[in-house]
Amino acid sequence: MSNFIIAVGHTASGSIGCGVISKLDESNCTRAIGTLVAEYLQERGHGANLLRIDGSNRYTFEDCYVRANQANDIAKYLDVDLYVEIHINAGGGNGPEVLVTGKSERSNQYATKVSNALASALNLPNRGVKTRSLIVLNKTVMPAILVECLFADSSDADKYNQEVIARAIVNGLVGVDSASDGEWKNGWNRNDIGWWYCLSVENKSYYTSKDGWQEIEGEWYIFDNRGYALQSAWYYDKGYKGWYYLNDDCKMVRASNVKVLWLWIDGDCYAFSEVGRMYCDCVTPDGFSVDESGNWIK
Structure with a gap:
C-alpha cells in the first residue's frame, strides 16, 4: 500500500x-475535503498523514513553508509516495x-488521474494538468x-460536495475499489462484488457505512465503507x-405482524424484535429463552 x-x-x-471567500469559503472547504481524503485512504489500507496549518504570524505565504517543512520531516522516517495539497480555485x-x-x-501521472476523476465525478470541464x-x-x-x-466564484460552487x-x-490516487466500479444508474445497482445504491448518477454519490441505516421502500439496509449493502451478514x-x-x-430481518421473528442462521436459531434487534440473554416476548449469544436454549 502507498503512503x-x-x-x-x-x-x-x-x-x-x-483562502478565497466567495460562494465557497476555500479554507473551510479544504479542511472538510482533506479530512475525508485522509479517512477514505486509511479505510482502503493506505497511509495518510494530514497536515493543517491554521495560522500565520508574519506574512501571507508563511504557512506554505511550514507545511513543506512538516512534510519533509515526515519523509525522513516514512517512504512517502506523494504530497497532495488541496485547494479551491478562483x-x-x-x-x-x-x-x-x-x-x-x-x-504528472497522479495529477492526470486526479484531474480526470474530479471532472467526471462533478460533471465539470477538465482543465487538466498544469505546470507551475x-x-x-x-x-x-x-x-x-x-x-x-473547482472554482469558488463561479457556477462550479453549485456542484460542491465534499x-x-x-x-x-x-x-484518482489509488484507483477505484468500491461500489462505484460498475454501471451507474439511480437506485439499486449490482456488480461482481454485490449490491449498492446510487443516490445520483450526476454526482457519482452512493450510500456507505458513514450514512448509517437507510430505509429504502420500507426496508432497512446497512452499507459497508466501499458502498456495498451487507448481505447474509x-x-x-x-x-x-x-x-x-x-x-x-440485504434487508434487515425483523418481526412483522408477530411478536418475535425466529430465524435459523448457520445451524442456530435466533429471535428478532419488530425493530430488528436480536434478543439475547433473556426470555423473549413469546416465552422462549435465549443465551448471551442470542442462541435459542432448547
Whole structure:
C-alpha cells in the first residue's frame, strides 16, 4: 500500500494566509475535503498523514513553508509516495485542474488521474494538468501535486460536495475499489462484488457505512465503507447496542405482524424484535429463552 501526505491549503478562514471567500469559503472547504481524503485512504489500507496549518504570524505565504517543512520531516522516517495539497480555485473559471512542477513523472501521472476523476465525478470541464512554480511543489522533497478542485466564484460552487470530491481524489490516487466500479444508474445497482445504491448518477454519490441505516421502500439496509449493502451478514450497531442480521436480499430481518421473528442462521436459531434487534440473554416476548449469544436454549 502507498503512503500519502494530505495537506489542506491555506490557513483557517479569517487569519493571515486564508483562502478565497466567495460562494465557497476555500479554507473551510479544504479542511472538510482533506479530512475525508485522509479517512477514505486509511479505510482502503493506505497511509495518510494530514497536515493543517491554521495560522500565520508574519506574512501571507508563511504557512506554505511550514507545511513543506512538516512534510519533509515526515519523509525522513516514512517512504512517502506523494504530497497532495488541496485547494479551491478562483477567477471565475470552470472545472478542476491539478498543478505540478513538471519535473516528476510520478507527479504528472497522479495529477492526470486526479484531474480526470474530479471532472467526471462533478460533471465539470477538465482543465487538466498544469505546470507551475509554487512553494509547496518546489520545497517538498517527495513528488507533489496541488489540486484545485473547482472554482469558488463561479457556477462550479453549485456542484460542491465534499464527499464526492474527496472520493474522486482518492479514486484518482489509488484507483477505484468500491461500489462505484460498475454501471451507474439511480437506485439499486449490482456488480461482481454485490449490491449498492446510487443516490445520483450526476454526482457519482452512493450510500456507505458513514450514512448509517437507510430505509429504502420500507426496508432497512446497512452499507459497508466501499458502498456495498451487507448481505447474509451480522451487523453490530454501537448506537443501539445490539446485533442485527441482513438477509440474502440485504434487508434487515425483523418481526412483522408477530411478536418475535425466529430465524435459523448457520445451524442456530435466533429471535428478532419488530425493530430488528436480536434478543439475547433473556426470555423473549413469546416465552422462549435465549443465551448471551442470542442462541435459542432448547
